[in-house]
Amino acid sequence: xxxxxxxxxxxxALLIFVIASLVSIFIQLLPGDPAYIILGETNATPERVAAxxxxxxxxxxxxxxxxxxxxxxxxGDLGQSxxxxxxxxxxxxxxxxxxxxxxxxxxxxxxxxxxxAGILAAxxxxxxxxxxxxxxxxxxxxxxxxxxxxLLLLVFGVKLRLLxxxxxxxxxxxxxxxxxxxxxxxxxxxxxxMAVILRMTxxxxxxxxxxxxxxxxxxxxxxxxxxxxxxALRNALIPVVTIVGLQAGTLLGGTVLIEFIFNWxxxxxxxxxxxxxxxxxxxxxxxxxxxxxxxxxxxxxxxIYAVIDPRIKYA
Amino acid sequence: xxxxxxxxxxxxxxxFGTDEYGRDLMARVMRGSRSxxxxxxxxxxxxxxxxxxxxxxxxxxxxxxxxxxxxxxDVLLTxxxxxxxxxxxxxxxxxxxxxILVIGFLYMTRFARxxxxxxxxxxxxxxxxxARVIGARTPHIxxxxxxxxxxxxxxxxxxxxxxxAILLESGLSFLGLGTPPPEPTWGNMIGVGRGFMQQSGWYVxxxxxxxxxxxLCCNMLGDGLRDALDPRLRE
Numbered sequence: 320x321x322x323x324x325x326x327x328x329x330x331x332a333l334l335i336f337v338i339a340s341l342v343s344i345f346i347q348l349l350p351g352d353p354a355y356i357i358l359g360e361t362n363a364t365p366e367r368v369a370a371x372x373x374x375x376x377x378x379x380x381x382x383x384x385x386x387x388x389x390x391x392x393x394x395g396d397l398g399q400s401x402x403x404x405x406x407x408x409x410x411x412x413x414x415x416x417x418x419x420x421x422x423x424x425x426x427x428x429x430x431x432x433x434x435x436a437g438i439l440a441a442x443x444x445x446x447x448x449x450x451x452x453x454x455x456x457x458x459x460x461x462x463x464x465x466x467x468x469x470l471l472l473l474v475f476g477v478k479l480r481l482l483x484x485x486x487x488x489x490x491x492x493x494x495x496x497x498x499x500x501x502x503x504x505x506x507x508x509x510x511x512x513m514a515v516i517l518r519m520t521x522x523x524x525x526x527x528x529x530x531x532x533x534x535x536x537x538x539x540x541x542x543x544x545x546x547x548x549x550x551a552l553r554n555a556l557i558p559v560v561t562i563v564g565l566q567a568g569t570l571l572g573g574t575v576l577i578e579f580i581f582n583w584x585x586x587x588x589x590x591x592x593x594x595x596x597x598x599x600x601x602x603x604x605x606x607x608x609x610x611x612x613x614x615x616x617x618x619x620x621x622x623i624y625a626v627i628d629p630r631i632k633y634a
Numbered sequence: 635x636x637x638x639x640x641x642x643x644x645x646x647x648x649x650f651g652t653d654e655y656g657r658d659l660m661a662r663v664m665r666g667s668r669s670x671x672x673x674x675x676x677x678x679x680x681x682x683x684x685x686x687x688x689x690x691x692x693x694x695x696x697x698x699x700x701x702x703x704x705x706x707x708d709v710l711l712t713x714x715x716x717x718x719x720x721x722x723x724x725x726x727x728x729x730x731x732x733x734i735l736v737i738g739f740l741y742m743t744r745f746a747r748x749x750x751x752x753x754x755x756x757x758x759x760x761x762x763x764x765a766r767v768i769g770a771r772t773p774h775i776x777x778x779x780x781x782x783x784x785x786x787x788x789x790x791x792x793x794x795x796x797x798x799a800i801l802l803e804s805g806l807s808f809l810g811l812g813t814p815p816p817e818p819t820w821g822n823m824i825g826v827g828r829g830f831m832q833q834s835g836w837y838v839x840x841x842x843x844x845x846x847x848x849x850l851c852c853n854m855l856g857d858g859l860r861d862a863l864d865p866r867l868r869e
Contacts, residue, residue, distance in 0.1 A: 337709055461850035463801045465808050466842045469824055473838060477831045572714030576805055580828075590717070591809070594724040606721060610713045617712075 437520025564620025685745020
């Protein structure tokens, strides 16, 4: 087990290094010179461009720039934004918790509603609750987050005016308002996730309910609730845990669109605005940070899976 | 432009209503299917060909080639697809061909992993060995012995990937990174219609419905194909 964890840690670190390098190379290859972007069309005389390039260190060889950036990243310095001239690290640190909040809220919602709904569907297989729940899951699995986000916004934010449509209020300034504004984006993100968790819980539980030991438990006269929750559910939830972990990565991707729709000032909306302004260092930093989180989430899922399922080989 | 006809709800003349220029929404949703379907079909075709290529090279030759192909796939899988697609399209510029290339390359990973796993299994079977013994060349073995035996799961993946490709394409168009207006796509209709939600909810509703129904169909086709092609997976 220890060796397995160490091997996975080294693999993840290598992977992050490769991504960091690729992002850096890729950005260098792209057309467009940051100096022109800083100066604007009219001010960009060759002399000024050369001066700005020297100031930013862009006149140095690519390999030197890459080594410089990488050593900065290792020391926790992600560079400086071209447009705001501020260091990127603190800006990202301010936005990361907001994105995490969105992910954690929607994951909690998806698990709390998805697993019970899956149990309900499995218990009443092929009867009304199952049909309803399965219909729900089929519909939401086929609906992209930006579509469900826009539709929820239309119904609850614009037509019924039950919740504030978009925007962000800090929790410290006004906790109630903050939570009100969290409801719609978190729900939009959670729907797809919930549908996936529900489907997995249902099929996994149905499979387990057909096993011999469940029949034994019933035969010795245990109450149905005890059979379901104490005996069947425990084993049925193993694949569900993996799915929850894998979905965390999907949620991270989903925040890109959701933050855009609801004006949520997280990491992903930082990326979109940086792309629009051609702020290369910010794009580089954000892609690196998101990819790192993604790799870590996958690592954690694998480790949890190895712990709860003794059948996994660690070799 | 007919100002009296702007942002109308459904009527007999305009079954889906009209947009901000008074254009018929049903016609635009129908025309929008063109963009989504062309991009989805071409990118999945690209993904299938490149992916199977990667899988066969990695699986059949092993060793160094396995390392090159499968680690490339691993790296591509570490970044959320939408993020990578946004970054690439934003810098290369939004156009139909760029979208096809990006989406195709992103979803190549699914086909590469799938065909890699099948090839590794199939190449150990007796008939492959027999082909090698009678002196068949490698391309011939791959074409006649390997390829036909790895296709069943690929078909399932093709139909599921069509759904994912539409999802990604519409998401990018929604952000303004897809086929640019005035050419309608389902994604950019929702993106533009978002600004008119106060006046008319129908504007975003119809393209949203079109996207969901199309992805739903792709998923159902995939599930059906899986049941038909692999009886073991039947519930």
